[in-house]
Amino acid sequence: AQTVTQSQPEMSVQEAETVTLSCTYDTSESDYYLFWYKQPPSRQMILVIRQEAYKQQNATENRFSVNFQKAAKSFSLKISDSQLGDAAMYFCAYSGTYKYIFGTGTRLKVLA
Amino acid sequence: DAGVIQSPRHEVTEMGQEVTLRCKPISGHNSLFWYRQTMMRGLELLIYFNNNVPIDDSGMPEDRFSAKMPNASFSTLKIQPSEPRDSAVYFCASSLAMGYQETQYFGPGTRLLVL
Numbered sequence: 001a002q003t004v005t006q007s008q009p010e011m012s013v014q015e016a017e018t019v020t021l022s023c024t025y026d027t028s029e030s031d032y033y034l035f036w037y038k039q040p041p042s043r044q045m046i047l048v049i050r051q052e053a054y055k056q057q058n059a060t061e062n063r064f065s066v067n068f069q070k071a072a073k074s075f076s077l078k079i080s081d082s083q084l085g086d087a088a089m090y091f092c093a094y095s096g097t098y099k100y101i102f103g104t105g106t107r108l109k110v111l112a
Numbered sequence: 113d114a115g116v117i118q119s120p121r122h123e124v125t126e127m128g129q130e131v132t133l134r135c136k137p138i139s140g141h142n143s144l145f146w147y148r149q150t151m152m153r154g155l156e157l158l159i160y161f162n163n164n165v166p167i168d169d170s171g172m173p174e175d176r177f178s179a180k181m182p183n184a185s186f187s188t189l190k191i192q193p194s195e196p197r198d199s200a201v202y203f204c205a206s207s208l209a210m211g212y213q214e215t216q217y218f219g220p221g222t223r224l225l226v227l
Contacts, residue, residue, distance in 0.1 A: 033213045043201060045218035052213075091155065095213050100145070102155040 002027045004094045006103035013082045014111050020067075021077045021106045023092030032096040034068065034075045039105070040088040048090070051075065084110050114138070116219035118204050124225045130192040133222045136185055137206030145216060146179055146189050147203040155203075161187065194226045 003026045013019035025034070036048040051059045051068050058066050063080045079086055087110045092103040117136040125131055137144045146158040159169040164181045172179070176195070181187040191198055201221045207214035 031213075035215070037218075043221045043223075045203065045205070045221075047215055047217070050215055100157055100160075100216070104154045 002029070002094055002096055002099055002101055004092055004101050004103040006092055006106050008106045009104075010107045010109065012109045012111055013079070013086075015082055015084060017082055018078060018080045019082055019108065021079075021090050021092075021108065023075045023077070023103055025073050025075065025092075025094045027073070027094065027096060029096045032094060034066075035093040035095065036064070036066070036075075036077045037091045037093060037102075038086075038088045039091065040085075045091075049077065079108075082110050084112060086110050116204055116206050116217055118202075118219035118222050120222060121220060122223050122225075124227065125194055126227050127195055128193045129226075130190065131194045131198075131224060131226075133189040133202050133204075133224070135187045135189070135204030135219060137187070137204070138217055139185070141206035141208050141217075142184075143207045143209065143214065144181060144187050145205040145207075146187070147205065147218075149201045149203060149221070150199075158189070191224075194224075196226045199224055199226050 205216040
């Protein structure tokens with residue numbers, strides 16, 4: 001069965017600094033997708049970035065980028081130039097043939 | 113374009129009462145998902161529809177829960193009878209096409225409290 005693990009319940013970063021959130025997953029599938037979602041206090045789930053497993057190039061979206069290591073089954077999110085508005089819960093998600101699975105989340109605090 | 117719309121945003125009810133949560137997916141999206149989020153269990157997929165047909169309901173916790181999608185623009189999640197342990201935030205999400213590989217767009221959620 002597929003699993004998604006986020007081992008950091010909480011992280012803190014100073015405003016304007018860089019932070020990396022970790023995510024590992026387990027699957028026997030070769031074709032799948034990985035996502036990072038952000039959930040601010042409003043509870044709205046917002047897609048941050050997505051990565052197709054067949055693509056070797058790491059996805060980037062403005063200040064957000066991923067480090068996708070397929071062999072290691074690792075999918076970390078890097079946030080550069082952190083802003084106060086980045087404070088939220090961040091969920092890693094795996095999407096395969098039969099399941100869409102979310103990790104338990106990492107709460108990111110941004111310190112002014 | 114309007115995103116996924118959910119109603120009500122908040123619901124407080126007493127144990128034993130029937131609760132109906134509503135969702136309007138993004139126009140043109142063919143797949144619809146219902147999730148439940150709690151502190152203890154995180155975000156759980158309850159049921160998934162494609163073209164109005166339930167495809168995977170393995171996450172529905174028990175017979176007290178039922179979901180319908182009578183047309184492409186409307187879905188309901190019903191709990192009857194409700195119990196305090198059903199208290200959670202319920203999210204609806206939609207995606208453009210069939211398959212879990214598509215990006216899902218979430219509604220704002222319904223916070224349910226069962227007393």
